[in-house]
Amino acid sequence: MTTVTTVKARDQFADVVNRAAFGKERVVLTRRGKGLAAVVPIEDIEILEKLEDRIDLEDARRALRESGRKGTVSWEKIKRDLGL
Numbered sequence: 001m002t003t004v005t006t007v008k009a010r011d012q013f014a015d016v017v018n019r020a021a022f023g024k025e026r027v028v029l030t031r032r033g034k035g036l037a038a039v040v041p042i043e044d045i046e047i048l049e050k051l052e053d054r055i056d057l058e059d060a061r062r063a064l065r066e067s068g069r070k071g072t073v074s075w076e077k078i079k080r081d082l083g084l
Helices: 006-011 013-021 042-070 075-082
Strands: 002-005 027-031 034-039
Touching: 002 006, 006 013, 006 027, 013 027, 013 034
Parallel strands: 002 027
Antiparallel strands: 027 034
16 A cells, blocks of 8 residues: 655645556555545445445344344333433
8 A cells, every 4th residue: 555645645636546546556645654544446435335334234134133132112212211
């Protein structure tokens, strides 16, 4: 993974974007030696989104199983308990 300072990235913005878009390179932007953000190929973001969706689906299924075992609490009771 390549690192580039934010100053250099600003000065060479098109190059940094092209390295990610066409070279499929991940470019970490740094400031004072610390990573701040990254410019990555769109395919990386698409994979990350799919992974997050899968995790969300697994969490939802787990919650449904738990509600089947433990039951649920009504919204009215939750509001009442919170004083709303």
